[in-house]
Amino acid sequence: MGNWKNFILDLDGVLYLLNQPIPGGREFVDFLRTHRYGVAFLSNNTFLTREEYVEKLGKMGIKAFPEEILTSAFAVAKYLGETRPGARVYVIGEDGLKKELKNCGLRPVLRGKADFVVVGMDRKFNFRKMSQALRYIQDGAEFIGTNPDPTYPTDNGLLPGAGAIIAGIETCSGKKARVFGKPSPLILDLLLEARGFRKEETVIVGDRLDTDIALGACCGVFSVLVLTGVTSRQDVEISQVKPDLVVENLFELRRVLAGE
Numbered sequence: 180m181g182n183w184k185n186f187i188l189d190l191d192g193v194l195y196l197l198n199q200p201i202p203g204g205r206e207f208v209d210f211l212r213t214h215r216y217g218v219a220f221l222s223n224n225t226f227l228t229r230e231e232y233v234e235k236l237g238k239m240g241i242k243a244f245p246e247e248i249l250t251s252a253f254a255v256a257k258y259l260g261e262t263r264p265g266a267r268v269y270v271i272g273e274d275g276l277k278k279e280l281k282n283c284g285l286r287p288v289l290r291g292k293a294d295f296v297v298v299g300m301d302r303k304f305n306f307r308k309m310s311q312a313l314r315y316i317q318d319g320a321e322f323i324g325t326n327p328d329p330t331y332p333t334d335n336g337l338l339p340g341a342g343a344i345i346a347g348i349e350t351c352s353g354k355k356a357r358v359f360g361k362p363s364p365l366i367l368d369l370l371l372e373a374r375g376f377r378k379e380e381t382v383i384v385g386d387r388l389d390t391d392i393a394l395g396a397c398c399g400v401f402s403v404l405v406l407t408g409v410t411s412r413q414d415v416e417i418s419q420v421k422p423d424l425v426v427e428n429l430f431e432l433r434r435v436l437a438g439e
Contacts, residue, residue: 183401183436184380185217187370190232191224192386192408193429195239197333201407205240207429210436218247219374221367221383223326223360223390225252225299225341227275228282249370251325251360252276255297256283257369258359259323267292269315271308271344272299276325292318298348298356299325300341309348316352326360328390332408361385362393367400384432386410392422403432 188194194204211218220232220243227235229248236243252275259266260283267288270277276299277287285295293315301308316322328340345356359365371378382401385391386408395402404410404422407429415425426432 182380183216183382185219185374185376185382186211187219187221187367187376187381187383187400189383189385189387189391189408190220190222190236192332193384193405194220194236194241196408197335198235199334200239201428203429203433207433208241208243210433212242214436217374217376217381218243219370219376220248221250221361221370222248223251223328223341224331225250225276225279225325226273228278229253231275246373249366249373250275250279251366252279252299254359254366254369255323255325256280256285258365259295259297260284263294266294268295268297269293269312269320270297270299271301271304271312271348272297272325272341273301273303293320295323296320296348297323297325298341298345300328300331301344302338304344309351312348313352316348316354322348322352322354322356324356324358324360326390327358327362328360328387330409332386337409361387361390362397364394364398367394367398384429388414388418388420388422393420395423396420405429405432 229245256279268285270287296312324345327342329342330337331340383395384403392402402422403424
């Protein structure tokens with residue numbers, strides 16, 4: 180634990196469930212800042228822009244800054260904006276994803292030619308959108324997925340996630356999406372570079388074995404699983420992906436850091 184200098188925190192299932200703060204989140208972030216740990220927030224969610232996540236966290240009493248936040252939406256937007264500036268993109272997703280793409284110089288389209296089909300979480304996903312995505316992919320558009328999450332945790336239980344939508348389009352198109360979100364090393368490399376973190380000094384804290392913990396395992400970063408989201412201790416026991424540490428919540432992790 181003496182080598183830990185930076186913490187990368189997931190949002191959904193770690194700090195809140197949809198709009199409901201999880202007890203201990205505000206206190207844990209305050210603890211990290213008081214003790215001068217580096218802080219970053221890494222989310223597969225694409226609902227909001229980084230600035231909007233700052234506002235959302237602020238309403239929960241959690242201080243954050245845009246440069247500390249990386250989402251799969253921004254990762255995709257940044258990559259496409261740098262490699263294919265001005266590209267035409269058919270987007271299945273919500274306002275956060277569309278705004279990030281526009282902010283990075285991409286052009287969302289509803290008709291005509293598309294260079295990319297970009298798919299994220301979309302609570303208004305329907306057959307028409309799937310059909311349009313299929314046509315674009317058949318016409319040669321590159322298929323990009325923001326994240327593979329099959330579900331999304333809320334205070335009222337699980338909802339289908341972006342991964343479920345991506346899987347449906349993969350099935351009908353016969354094409355695999357290039358996915359940028361956790362557990363892809365692409366998104367971690369982007370965050371480490373942006374924040375100046377070193378892997379051996381960094382901890383990933385998350386609630387999902389298949390994304391947060393798998394990312395830590397494949398990249399050699401210490402991982403902590405909190406049981407406030409989608410994963411139970413029983414899930415850990417039967418999973419081949421194992422966290423380095425399991426805690427009930429962020430109150431317990433704060434006690435571990437404090438040596439209590």
